Amino acid sequence: MSESPRIRPLSEALANQIAAGEVVERPASVAKELLENALDAGARRVDIACEEGGVRSIRITDDGVGVHPEDLALALQRHATSKVATLAELETVASLGFRGEALASIASVARVRLISRRAGAEEAWSVAAEGGEPGAPEPAGHPVGTTVEVRDLFFNTPGRRKFLRAERTELAHLETVVRRLAMARPDLTLSLRHNGRQRLHFPATEDRARRLRDVLGRDFGEAAHPVALEAEGLAIHGWTRAEAGELHTFVNGRAVRDRLLQTALRRAGEDLGLEGAPAAVLHLSLPPDEVDCNVHPAKAEVRFRRGRDVHDALVHAVGEALSGAFVADSGGSAAAVAESVPEWRPEPAASGAMAGTPSPEGGGARVLAVWPEGYALLAGEPPRILDLHAARTALYRRRLGAPGKVAARRLLVPLDLTDHRVPHLWPRQGDALATLGLVAMAEGERLRVERLPDVIADTEPAGWIPELLARLEAGEDSGEALVAAAANHPAAPPTAQGVAELVRVLEAGEGMPEDATRALEAATLRGLMDRK
Ligand SMILES: Nc1ncnc2c1ncn2[C@@H]1O[C@H](COP(=O)(O)OP(=O)(O)OP(=O)(O)O)[C@@H](O)[C@H]1O
Numbered sequence: 001m002s003e004s005p006r007i008r009p010l011s012e013a014l015a016n017q018i019a020a021g022e023v024v025e026r027p028a029s030v031a032k033e034l035l036e037n038a039l040d041a042g043a044r045r046v047d048i049a050c051e052e053g054g055v056r057s058i059r060i061t062d063d064g065v066g067v068h069p070e071d072l073a074l075a076l077q078r079h080a081t082s083k084v085a086t087l088a089e090l091e092t093v094a095s096l097g098f099r100g101e102a103l104a105s106i107a108s109v110a111r112v113r114l115i116s117r118r119a120g121a122e123e124a125w126s127v128a129a130e131g132g133e134p135g136a137p138e139p140a141g142h143p144v145g146t147t148v149e150v151r152d153l154f155f156n157t158p159g160r161r162k163f164l165r166a167e168r169t170e171l172a173h174l175e176t177v178v179r180r181l182a183m184a185r186p187d188l189t190l191s192l193r194h195n196g197r198q199r200l201h202f203p204a205t206e207d208r209a210r211r212l213r214d215v216l217g218r219d220f221g222e223a224a225h226p227v228a229l230e231a232e233g234l235a236i237h238g239w240t241r242a243e244a245g246e247l248h249t250f251v252n253g254r255a256v257r258d259r260l261l262q263t264a265l266r267r268a269g270e271d272l273g274l275e276g277a278p279a280a281v282l283h284l285s286l287p288p289d290e291v292d293c294n295v296h297p298a299k300a301e302v303r304f305r306r307g308r309d310v311h312d313a314l315v316h317a318v319g320e321a322l323s324g325a326f327v328a329d330s331g332g333s334a335a336a337v338a339e340s341v342p343e344w345r346p347e348p349a350a351s352g353a354m355a356g357t358p359s360p361e362g363g364g365a366r367v368l369a370v371w372p373e374g375y376a377l378l379a380g381e382p383p384r385i386l387d388l389h390a391a392r393t394a395l396y397r398r399r400l401g402a403p404g405k406v407a408a409r410r411l412l413v414p415l416d417l418t419d420h421r422v423p424h425l426w427p428r429q430g431d432a433l434a435t436l437g438l439v440a441m442a443e444g445e446r447l448r449v450e451r452l453p454d455v456i457a458d459t460e461p462a463g464w465i466p467e468l469l470a471r472l473e474a475g476e477d478s479g480e481a482l483v484a485a486a487a488n489h490p491a492a493p494p495t496a497q498g499v500a501e502l503v504r505v506l507e508a509g510e511g512m513p514e515d516a517t518r519a520l521e522a523a524t525l526r527g528l529m530d531r532k
Pocket residue numbers: 033037038041062064065066067075076080081082083096097098099100101102103104146
């Protein structure tokens with residue numbers, strides 16, 4: 001029989017490295033911890049610079065309250081925190097951090113430097129640690145606030161380093177962390193540079209919807225429906241879309257991926273006929289003592305004291321938002337959508353670039369005027385008139401795809417048409433149209449539309465289906481007839497922003513079709529402007 005192994009305490013360094021395994025998985029987790037510290041320090045602006053997907057370095061600078069010089073070394077040690085001192089405080093903690101472990105964990109697996117200056121202090125101090133033990137503090141130059149620099153992640157734990165992925169992948173994870181934080185805190189100015197180039201920039205704003213558009217793009221904004229529910233101390237606010245997509249949930253300002261929340265969202269989606277959870281960005285707020293954030297080392301999950309209530313409230317709130325939204329989508333009242341979603345009104349096209357999205361200048365279109373009849377005036381030398389019907393037709397035609405391969409979406413609530421000619425003509429055309437993603441059934445006097453091709457989801461079927469049938473009866477090719485009819489019936493009147501986007505998409509693809517624009521003589525332009 002072999003001897004029983006003897007027990008020895010772990011060295012401090014090894015204990016920290018083991019703890020780091022739970023919190024520091026990859027550069028993105030380092031960024032998350034450092035960002036949370038910056039927020040807990042009251043920062044209004046945070047700049048992140050990283051190299052090689054964050055593996056070589058991550059530097060995060062904030063303008064928060066700073067660290068007392070005598071506490072600098074302590075900040076890098078385990079179980080040292082300024083945020084909670086008693087169990088009672090832990091149970092109602094409002095700060096993002098409370099474990100007093102993040103910096104120590106990071107310092108045990110990387111080279112870390114902490115530089116900080118407190119408000120009112122004459123000078124800044126810095127302390128460095130390499131794989132653990134902090135050195136002595138030294139005077140340094142730094143404005144009020146803190147910079148934490150993390151270099152050579154996992155330099156001393158090659159086994160962990162092997163799990164890191166390609167630079168691109170690590171950067172994508174890092175960007176996700178920054179984008180999530182941006183959604184949680186629109187009041188914060190945030191930027192991310194990678195290998196010296198700016199990747200993300202979100203200027204502070206009071207307008208949550210605007211920040212969301214900055215982060216997720218206009219597409220999300222335009223199809224998003226507001227969610228709002230307040231009941232018995234629980235508040236749910238945000239936006240959702242009637243299709244699968246990015247899902248972000250926040251609890252008291254903390255980004256969480258919680259199973260209970262995901263189950264609730266899936267339920268809400270399935271209730272409405274989706275195959276899973278709808279795309280959503282949802283902020284839940286509830287009293288801190290009703291949520292336990294201390295159940296997961298990276299605090300990615302939480303536990304709710306009234307889990308059932310939270311679940312039901314979420315299903316209800318999202319269901320309401322989507323079912324209400326759908327009536328407007330299918331019933332043809334674009335105005336109703338605009339009214340129920342005031343914050344999503346399109347901005348003027350010239351309002352400038354958003355981080356991560358090509359600027360209107362980049363696409364070459366500045367829209368000077370839009371006429372509801374379907375024309376727009378584009379800036380340029382010379383200015384050009386854009387025929388919106390021709391432009392939309394080109395776009396739909398390019399995107400429609402081959403019969404049988406057309407992406408289609410199922411309507412949450414089927415759309416009933418009662419135009420008397422339509423049900424009569426449908427059976428003859430139904431098969432050809434089904435291969436294009438347009439699925440409908442004639443039932444007595446009405447036509448029930450169940451699926452629409454994705455590319456024309458922003459149009460008004462009640463308007464274009466009769467026109468489509470007329471074109472087919474006249475012998476037009478079914479694909480051509482579909483795009484031409486749909487292009488004549490946009491769901492909403494044209495806006496400058498919509499036109500700019502249309503031009504951008506066309507130019508980014510195969511270019512503007514020749515028949516869509518023509519140059520404009522100065523005299524004609526003056527005439528048009530007078531009319532406007
Ligand atoms: N950017 C910063 N500005 C000001 N103080 C900071 C900053 N970063 C860290 N600190 C100080 O260092 C301490 C240790 O930070 P660390 O992240 O290790 O622990 P924590 O935030 O208290 O808890 P957790 O482990 O849950 O993140 C903090 O409590 C805080 O006092």
